[in-house]
Amino acid sequence: MTPIKECLINNKTDLTPIWLMRQAGRYLPEFREIRKNNPNFVDLCLNSKLSKEITLQPIKRFGFDAAIIFSDILMIPYGLGQKVEFKKNFGPNLENLEIDKLLEIDEEKFTKNLSPIYQLLVELKKSVDLKKKDLIGFVGAPWTLIVYMINKVSPKNGLTTNFFSDTSLINNLLEILDKFIKTHIKNQVNAGATIIQIFDSWSGLIKSDFDKYLYNPTLSLVNYTKSLGVPVICFPRGISDYKKFCQIVKPSMVNIDYNINPKTLIDKIEIPIQGGLDPKVLLTDNENLKIEVTKYLELFKDHPYVFNLGHGILPETKIETVEELVKIVRNFK
Numbered sequence: 520m521t522p523i524k525e526c527l528i529n530n531k532t533d534l535t536p537i538w539l540m541r542q543a544g545r546y547l548p549e550f551r552e553i554r555k556n557n558p559n560f561v562d563l564c565l566n567s568k569l570s571k572e573i574t575l576q577p578i579k580r581f582g583f584d585a586a587i588i589f590s591d592i593l594m595i596p597y598g599l600g601q602k603v604e605f606k607k608n609f610g611p612n613l614e615n616l617e618i619d620k621l622l623e624i625d626e627e628k629f630t631k632n633l634s635p636i637y638q639l640l641v642e643l644k645k646s647v648d649l650k651k652k653d654l655i656g657f658v659g660a661p662w663t664l665i666v667y668m669i670n671k672v673s674p675k676n677g678l679t680t681n682f683f684s685d686t687s688l689i690n691n692l693l694e695i696l697d698k699f700i701k702t703h704i705k706n707q708v709n710a711g712a713t714i715i716q717i718f719d720s721w722s723g724l725i726k727s728d729f730d731k732y733l734y735n736p737t738l739s740l741v742n743y744t745k746s747l748g749v750p751v752i753c754f755p756r757g758i759s760d761y762k763k764f765c766q767i768v769k770p771s772m773v774n775i776d777y778n779i780n781p782k783t784l785i786d787k788i789e790i791p792i793q794g795g796l797d798p799k800v801l802l803t804d805n806e807n808l809k810i811e812v813t814k815y816l817e818l819f820k821d822h823p824y825v826f827n828l829g830h831g832i833l834p835e836t837k838i839e840t841v842e843e844l845v846k847i848v849r850n851f852k
């Protein structure tokens with residue numbers, strides 16, 4: 520069994536597996552090299568030969584316990600026919616949402632639009648020893664995808680004031696996304712994903728109707744993934760009540776963000792925990808790195824724990840710092 524499954528399934532606490540969110544990305548010179556010659560990010564996600572190479576880059580360098588596929592949560596809107604562009608120094612930019620166009624898409628067409636992602640997993644299976652490492656497939660949670668699909672750009676500066684004005688649009692999207700996110704999960708599992716992670720990067724923006732936007736849609740995906748026999752990790756970034764989330768949604772593991780004090784969770788959460796460390800700590804010196812990383816390792820030493828960050832690794836992070844981080848986690852007793 521892989522180290523992560525030992526944690527998730529056997530509740531083992533004598534090992535701390537490690538992988539990092541956004542481990543295949545811009546802090547790696549070899550990724551930047553490929554990206555230089557491939558300015559269209561969506562095309563790169565749909566190039567299974569290059570996306571395989573990128574997925575394996577951090578595994579080769581650091582020997583992480585899991586490979587997460589090089590793709591993006593916004594490939595779901597793309598698969599549904601809403602065009603997505605990634606602009607330099609700006610981020611994602613989606614075209615106007617036309618709900619009638621979305622309603623025309625069937626599962627076959629959606630699967631065809633995203634087929635290189637499934638091909639990527641089939642290819643990865645040939646290069647990754649699945650007895651030793653996991654192959655993580657992923658999706659965006661319905662709420663976070665709706666945020667991008669309606670807002671069209673990153674909500675980092677807040678949501679447009681009329682975001683909630685069209686309730687029937689939001690209700691329609693919740694239904695469509697439940698169906699197609701499940702299709703995307705199923706296709707990834709059939710192609711070889713051994714774990715699914717659900718990214719709800721903007722769940723911190725939900726201020727009311729938690730059942731409607733957070734609990735119900737996530738529970739539906741968690742139950743579905745479990746029914747396929749695959750563990751499922753949830754990352755509800757920025758929520759204030761992780762305990763309630765875990766009680767209602769019951770994922771196989773929860774990835775905590777860095778705004779939550781992990782000490783306040785240790786006695787409250789019974790399921791395995793992943794992550795937590797502020798990615799900015801990786802921009803400081805090795806001494807501070809050791810102190811901060813050890814805090815998490817010590818705190819969770821009797822709890823099934825997978826080392827990860829509280830959000831994606833920052834592009835400015837130095838390779839040597841990641842090497843040091845891996846050393847600290849591997850040598851911790």
Ligand code: 1CP
Nearest residue numbers: 540541542543544587588589590591592610673718720831
């Ligand atoms: O070179 C570049 O400019 C591309 C940067 C980049 C990369 C490397 C983007 C654009 N996406 C990715 C890959 C990616 N995205 C992965 C696979 C690789 C890995 O994890 O190692 C994953 C899992 C994601 C997930 C993702 N995409 C999330 C959820 C996690 C998170 O960080 O919160 C989100 C919100 C996105 C949207 C997205 N993709 C890219 C950008 C710049 C953004 C927008 C972020 C924002 O709104 O600020």
